[in-house]
Amino acid sequence: MEDQTKLDSTPSESEKYSKEVEVAVRAVQMACALCQRVQGNLISKTNGQVQSKDDNSPVTVADWSVQATVSWLLSESFGSKNVSIVAEEDIQKLCKADAAGLLATVSNTVNECLAEAPRFGLKGPNISLGTSEVLEAISRCNSTGGPTGRFWTLDPVDGTLGFVRGDQYAVALALIEDGQVVLGVLGCPNYPMRKEWLSYHHRYHRIISKLTPPTSESWDKGCVIYARRGSGKALMQPLLHVNQKLVWPNSVRPVRVSSIDNPSLATFCEPVEKANSSHSFTAGVAHSMGLRKQPLRVYSMVKYAAIARGDAEIFMKFARAGYKEKIWDHAAGVVIIQEAGGVVTDARGRPLDFSKGIYLEGLDRGIIACAGPKLHDKIISAVDASWDSSSL
Ligand SMILES: Nc1ncnc2c1ncn2[C@@H]1O[C@H](COP(=O)(O)OS(=O)(=O)O)[C@@H](OP(=O)(O)O)[C@H]1O
Numbered sequence: 001m002e003d004q005t006k007l008d009s010t011p012s013e014s015e016k017y018s019k020e021v022e023v024a025v026r027a028v029q030m031a032c033a034l035c036q037r038v039q040g041n042l043i044s045k046t047n048g049q050v051q052s053k054d055d056n057s058p059v060t061v062a063d064w065s066v067q068a069t070v071s072w073l074l075s076e077s078f079g080s081k082n083v084s085i086v087a088e089e090d091i092q093k094l095c096k097a098d099a100a101g102l103l104a105t106v107s108n109t110v111n112e113c114l115a116e117a118p119r120f121g122l123k124g125p126n127i128s129l130g131t132s133e134v135l136e137a138i139s140r141c142n143s144t145g146g147p148t149g150r151f152w153t154l155d156p157v158d159g160t161l162g163f164v165r166g167d168q169y170a171v172a173l174a175l176i177e178d179g180q181v182v183l184g185v186l187g188c189p190n191y192p193m194r195k196e197w198l199s200y201h202h203r204y205h206r207i208i209s210k211l212t213p214p215t216s217e218s219w220d221k222g223c224v225i226y227a228r229r230g231s232g233k234a235l236m237q238p239l240l241h242v243n244q245k246l247v248w249p250n251s252v253r254p255v256r257v258s259s260i261d262n263p264s265l266a267t268f269c270e271p272v273e274k275a276n277s278s279h280s281f282t283a284g285v286a287h288s289m290g291l292r293k294q295p296l297r298v299y300s301m302v303k304y305a306a307i308a309r310g311d312a313e314i315f316m317k318f319a320r321a322g323y324k325e326k327i328w329d330h331a332a333g334v335v336i337i338q339e340a341g342g343v344v345t346d347a348r349g350r351p352l353d354f355s356k357g358i359y360l361e362g363l364d365r366g367i368i369a370c371a372g373p374k375l376h377d378k379i380i381s382a383v384d385a386s387w388d389s390s391s392l
């Protein structure tokens, strides 16, 4: 009798995190809609919506607005006492005396997005949020993570550089419990219909190439991919477009990593910017392990999505010495690739450690994500062989 009660109160494996999955996927869908609207405005006019952070990296209305929106939705769904979030942005810039206009724009963007909540199956606020509530939602995401308990990690706009260039970017939300990523959701609003277009850089091609640009229909396909740890599957839904209502689970389909394990047929992805990862080191590794195709340079965690969907086989990132990778740049992508059948480790073959706070402490050399163990073994050996002679 006692055992029966225990069974009833413990969710079965397949029900575990079901509310978290639903809320997180819906919140990321909403965040993607918000980003599409802001990106559209950014491209059509330059009106000071791109700011520079202290490290000179860009931040936009979308970064703050998504952080506020997702934070508010998670608190509303689970109760603010139960929600702890580690996220990229803070409110310093928004609180400056000359930032009233910027804050008003963020506030309007958040309210415009939250007003659409019912279309996504979530509840919005009864009355619009005031600026102080918006600031509170952003600054509440100040958890520092760690080895115990439960927290969310959010990169409101990953690949902000790609975002402001009208290119690839992602919204990344993950749930971490006792140091392990248990749920990952990646929104990729510009994921194109054809994988070749992943490396189609709008601004660049508009200026120097005669290539026919993808039509907006085939470019803005967009998807949300998500996975629960231990489920053995990663799922994808199309992005919800204006006037559509979220139909779930009809629109969901599983994704799987590529079965290619021959290096000469494999494609590797890497960051667009040399400053974020050494292109010369990865070229050496690629050559020595027999990769023959041109690298696919893509902004943001869309690289993780490309591996999970089987559109590329390898992702490598080797940041400069001293740069510490942050958990929100990887958590969602890692669990999604693993559940889609792939392997993700540091460049020595060790698992990434999400239990040490906001950084991936102890990460050795770089990050390697692969469609399968054969390619993974080959890369680890190739990195090992060329590491000492590199200047990294
Ligand atoms: N110096 C340095 N080295 C390595 N990584 C850095 C560095 N500076 C920043 N970042 C982080 O990289 C995130 C963007 O990574 P990407 O893979 O999208 O790079 S790239 O834009 O394609 O070059 C980017 O994420 P967002 O800020 O969310 O865009 C940063 O967290």
Ligand SMILES: [Mg+2]
Binding pocket: 155, 157, 158, 159, 328, 329
């Ligand atoms: Mg990022």
Ligand SMILES: [Mg+2]
Binding pocket: 063, 088, 155, 156, 157, 158, 159, 160
């Ligand atoms: Mg970001």
Ligand SMILES: [Mg+2]
Binding pocket: 057, 058, 088, 160
């Ligand atoms: Mg940033």
